[in-house]
Amino acid sequence: MSDDELRPPPIRAANWRRGIEAPAEQDIVSCVSCGLCLPHCPTYRLTGRESASPRGRIAAMRAVQEGQATIDDTFRTMMDECLACRACETACPSGVPFGRMIEAARAQIEPTRPIATRGLRAIGLKHVLSRPWAVYAAGAGLGIAQALRLDRLGPASTRTVAPRVSLTQLARPLPREMGSGPTAALLCGCVMDVAFRDVQRDTLRAVAGSGYRAVRPRSGGCCGALAMHYGYPEAARQMARNRIAEFADAEVIIVNAAGCSNHMKTWGHLLKDDPKWGPRAAEISRRVRDLLEIDLATRSRELGPIACHDACHHVNGQALGPDLRRVIRSVGGQPVEIPDGERCCGAAGLYSVLQPELSAQLRRQKAVAIATTKASTVAVANPGCAIQIAAGLREIASPIRVVHPAQLIR
Numbered sequence: 001m002s003d004d005e006l007r008p009p010p011i012r013a014a015n016w017r018r019g020i021e022a023p024a025e026q027d028i029v030s031c032v033s034c035g036l037c038l039p040h041c042p043t044y045r046l047t048g049r050e051s052a053s054p055r056g057r058i059a060a061m062r063a064v065q066e067g068q069a070t071i072d073d074t075f076r077t078m079m080d081e082c083l084a085c086r087a088c089e090t091a092c093p094s095g096v097p098f099g100r101m102i103e104a105a106r107a108q109i110e111p112t113r114p115i116a117t118r119g120l121r122a123i124g125l126k127h128v129l130s131r132p133w134a135v136y137a138a139g140a141g142l143g144i145a146q147a148l149r150l151d152r153l154g155p156a157s158t159r160t161v162a163p164r165v166s167l168t169q170l171a172r173p174l175p176r177e178m179g180s181g182p183t184a185a186l187l188c189g190c191v192m193d194v195a196f197r198d199v200q201r202d203t204l205r206a207v208a209g210s211g212y213r214a215v216r217p218r219s220g221g222c223c224g225a226l227a228m229h230y231g232y233p234e235a236a237r238q239m240a241r242n243r244i245a246e247f248a249d250a251e252v253i254i255v256n257a258a259g260c261s262n263h264m265k266t267w268g269h270l271l272k273d274d275p276k277w278g279p280r281a282a283e284i285s286r287r288v289r290d291l292l293e294i295d296l297a298t299r300s301r302e303l304g305p306i307a308c309h310d311a312c313h314h315v316n317g318q319a320l321g322p323d324l325r326r327v328i329r330s331v332g333g334q335p336v337e338i339p340d341g342e343r344c345c346g347a348a349g350l351y352s353v354l355q356p357e358l359s360a361q362l363r364r365q366k367a368v369a370i371a372t373t374k375a376s377t378v379a380v381a382n383p384g385c386a387i388q389i390a391a392g393l394r395e396i397a398s399p400i401r402v403v404h405p406a407q408l409i410r
């Protein structure tokens with residue numbers, strides 16, 4: 001046999017776009033295509049399609065990596081249909097880091113979208129979210145539209161899952177500082193500060209009552225999770241730098257939204273190639289605590305059965321399921337499990353707006369499952385899930401109340 005015959009066939013160049021982050025080859029090849037993740041994947045369970053499964057999505061990434069396929073409409077649909085819930089990551093015995101792979105794949109598909117779609121997404125994800133005043137103005141605009149019932153002019157699917165903005169709450173300033181002790185800075189965030197101001201207030205009170213000096217940074221703003229999930233990693237890095245600067249003096253950074261706490265714990269990795277901000281990012285990430293992780297001072301009352309909704313970014317990202325139940329018990333509630341509780345509710349960041357049909361099916365399944373618990377209250381510690389579950393319960397005419405755990409603390 002000649003040397004030429006022994007030489008392996010030439011490897012074709014990867015078809016990822018240059019200059020944009022892409023799924024890492026070592027992550028792609030760590031999938032052994034065993035399929036053990038499939039029964040845990042909500043989109044596979046809904047559709048039965050391999051193309052809507054983690055294994056199918058990774059196979060598509062591998063095809064692009066090996067130069068066998070390009071980033072076309074089919075690839076884009078496969079990545080767009082993913083909830084990024086990371087249930088597959090938790091289930092995977094090979095430790096495939098699907099969360100960071102799907103984020104990188106989304107960065108790759110973003111430039112392939114029609115220009116008008118891309119422009120709209122860029123305005124929202126890069127420009128509005130990075131400016132707290134713009135988030136506030138957008139929230140006020142939504143609140144006015146809802147008060148005048150102008151939101152009825154938009155598509156019903158979007159109206160159903162739009163956050164409800166109270167203009168009265170929006171006009172009422174939140175405290176800058178409460179309590180004394182080690183400084184605990186609250187992430188102001190985007191949706192939380194606009195549509196869940198009562199939860200922000202209750203969180204500050206709960207943290208201050210637990211022996212901290214609870215503060216809200218003056219500048220405020222988004223952690224960058226949505227930009228990261230939807231294809232704008234550079235915008236996410238800039239938002240992370242802004243938040244890191246404002247949290248410099250805090251001993252603890254408190255986050256009451258599952259998606260945000262999960263994302264902020266990855267800031268060190270996100271900025272690892274930035275010589276100036278990387279070390280600071282790693283240090284601040286270590287100080288991030290989800291509200292459920294704090295040893296909160298609570299008073300026990302007779303609250304009765306409370307259904308426990310596990311946000312994907314609590315259970316799959318941070319293993320905080322037991323903490324939610326601990327907090328519920330500490331306030332005098334009896335935690336009640338929701339059947340098939342690990343299945344995503346379909347909120348998944350902007351999924352309910354961008355993939356309304358799949359999202360509506362998941363929303364209905366979740367609402368029906370919650371209704372079977374017969375609890376009068378469901379505890380939900382993530383704004384997207386809270387909006388989605390409240391909408392789902394309304395759709396099935398269920399009177400079950402959606403509350404954030406912070407609202408139960410007295």
Ligand code: SF4
Binds near residue numbers: 030033034088
């Ligand atoms: S992601 Fe993990 S569980 Fe799923 S097919 Fe690949 S190796 Fe198997």
Ligand code: SF4
Binds near residue numbers: 043052
């Ligand atoms: S992140 Fe969720 S929806 Fe996406 S492939 Fe994994 S389990 Fe399925």
